[in-house]
Amino acid sequence: MALPRLFQPFPLQKMEREMTPFFWFHARKSLSLPLNEPSPSINCTSDRVCSLISPFPKKDVPMKKKEESQGSMCPRISFNHKSVLAKEVVDFLQPKPGMTILDGTLGGGGHAELFLKAGATVIGLDRDPEALAYASERLKIFGDRFIPIEGNYVNADKYLEAIGINKVDGILLDLGVSSYQLDTPERGFSFQKEGPLDMRMGNSSITAAEIINSAPLSELLSIFRNYGEEPRAMMMATRIIRERQHQSITTTTQLSSILAAGMPLGPRHPATRVFQALRIAVNEEITQLEEALPRLANILEPKGATGAGRLAIITFHSLEDRPVKKFFRKYSALEMDDPTWPAPRPNPNRIFALPKNWSLEASTEEISRNPRSRSARLRMAEHI
Numbered sequence: 256m257a258l259p260r261l262f263q264p265f266p267l268q269k270m271e272r273e274m275t276p277f278f279w280f281h282a283r284k285s286l287s288l289p290l291n292e293p294s295p296s297i298n299c300t301s302d303r304v305c306s307l308i309s310p311f312p313k314k315d316v317p318m319k320k321k322e323e324s325q326g327s328m329c330p331r332i333s334f335n336h337k338s339v340l341a342k343e344v345v346d347f348l349q350p351k352p353g354m355t356i357l358d359g360t361l362g363g364g365g366h367a368e369l370f371l372k373a374g375a376t377v378i379g380l381d382r383d384p385e386a387l388a389y390a391s392e393r394l395k396i397f398g399d400r401f402i403p404i405e406g407n408y409v410n411a412d413k414y415l416e417a418i419g420i421n422k423v424d425g426i427l428l429d430l431g432v433s434s435y436q437l438d439t440p441e442r443g444f445s446f447q448k449e450g451p452l453d454m455r456m457g458n459s460s461i462t463a464a465e466i467i468n469s470a471p472l473s474e475l476l477s478i479f480r481n482y483g484e485e486p487r488a489m490m491m492a493t494r495i496i497r498e499r500q501h502q503s504i505t506t507t508t509q510l511s512s513i514l515a516a517g518m519p520l521g522p523r524h525p526a527t528r529v530f531q532a533l534r535i536a537v538n539e540e541i542t543q544l545e546e547a548l549p550r551l552a553n554i555l556e557p558k559g560a561t562g563a564g565r566l567a568i569i570t571f572h573s574l575e576d577r578p579v580k581k582f583f584r585k586y587s588a589l590e591m592d593d594p595t596w597p598a599p600r601p602n603p604n605r606i607f608a609l610p611k612n613w614s615l616e617a618s619t620e621e622i623s624r625n626p627r628s629r630s631a632r633l634r635m636a637e638h639i
C-alpha cells in the first residue's frame with residue numbers, strides 16, 4: 256500500500272477541517288466531558304511525530320519530567336521492556352514488504368522493530384508521549400516506513416483516515432502498561448516505589464489521586480470489585496474514606512501502607528489488586544478496549560489476492576482477555592442459536608476465521624527469560 260508522506264500541508268489541513276470534530280465528539284463522550292469544549296489543535300513536534308493536543312487544562316500532577324535531550328527528540332530514558340510472545344506475533348502477522356501493520360500499543364517499539372526489519376510499513380500508536388518519543392528515536396532508521404502517532408488506539412480509524420489510509424494488513428495490540436511505565440516511580444503505577452498517585456498512561460482526564468480522594472464509597476467499591484476483583488473491596492474502600500477525612504492521599508506508598516496495615520503479607524502484596532483496579536479506571540482500559548475492537552475490525556483488510564488482514568491481541572489478565580475472546584468468538588461463529596429458534600441459523604455477522612491455535616501462551620523458556628510473560632495470552636483472528 257502506497258503511503259502519503261506525513262505532514263504535507265494538505266493532510267494536516269484536511270485533518271483539522273474534517274477529522275477533529277468527530278474525534279473530539281467521541282473522545283468527550285467516552286470521557287464524559289462536555290461536548291462544547293474547544294477542538295484540539297494539531298501539533299507536529301518534529302517532522303515525524305504528529306500529536307493531537309488536548310484543549311483541556313493540564314492536571315496539577317505533571318507527568319514525569321523528561322530528561323534533557325541532546326538535540327534529539329528522544330528523552331534519555333532507559334526503556335527496559337522485553338516484548339512478549341514476539342516470535343508468535345511475527346509468525347501470525349507475517350510482516351513483509353508491501354504490508355502495512357498498525358501497532359496500536361507501540362511502547363518501546365520492540366514488536367514494531369521486528370515488523371519493520373521484515374520489510375513492512377508500521378504505523379505506531381501510543382498514548383504515552385514518553386514511549387512514543389523513545390520508540391521514534393529507536394525506529395527512525397526505518398525512515399518513512401515507520402509512522403509514529405501519539406494517540407489512543409480507540410481512535411486508530413480516525414488517525415488512519417487523516418493520513419489517507421483506509422485499511423491495514425495487520426493489527427497488534429499488546430495491552431496494559433510497559434515495564435518502563437511500571438518501573439518509573441514518577442508515573443505512580445507501582446505500590447513498591449514512592450511516587451505521585453498518578454497512573455495516567457497519557458493525557459487521560461483524571462489521576463488515581465483524584466479518584467482516591469474524591470470518589471464516593473460506591474464508586475471505589477465498584478472500581479475495586481470490577482477492575483481488581485478484590486475480595487476485600489469494602490474493607491479497602493472504607494480505610495481510604497476514613498484516612499482521607501484526615502489528610503489527602505497523594506503518594507503510592509501512602510496508599511499502599513493504608514491498604515496493607517495489619518494485613519498478613521502473603522505472596523501477593525495486599526495493595527496489588529487495588530493498584531491494578533485504579534490503573535484500569537484511570538486509563539479506562541476495559542471500556543476503551545471494548546469500543547476499539549469493532550472499530551479495529553473495520554480497518555482490517557478483508558481477504559483478497561494479497562491475503563487477509565490479521566488481528567493479534569496480547570492480554571495479561573482475565574479482565575482484558577474476556578472481551579477479546581467474546582468478540583472473536585461472536586464474529587467467527589459459523590452459526591448463531593437462540594432457545595426460541597427451532598434450529599441454529601447462519602451467523603450474518605461473521606467476519607473472522609480463527610486459526611486452530613487462536614490462543615497461545617508464552618513458552619516455559621520465554622517465561623524463564625521474561626517472567627512478565629507468564630500471564631500473557633495471544634489471541635489471533637483473520638479477516639475473511
Ligand SMILES: C[S@@+](CC[C@H](N)C(=O)[O-])C[C@H]1O[C@@H](n2cnc3c(N)ncnc32)[C@H](O)[C@@H]1O
Pocket residue numbers: 336337338339359360361362363364365366367380381382383386406407408409429430431432433434456543
Ligand atoms: C505492553 S506496552 C507495549 C510494548 C511493545 N509492544 C513493545 O514491544 O515494546 C503497552 C503500551 O501501550 C500503550 N497503551 C496502552 N493503552 C493504550 C491505548 N488505549 N492507546 C494507545 N496506547 C496505549 C501504553 O502506553 C504502553 O506504552
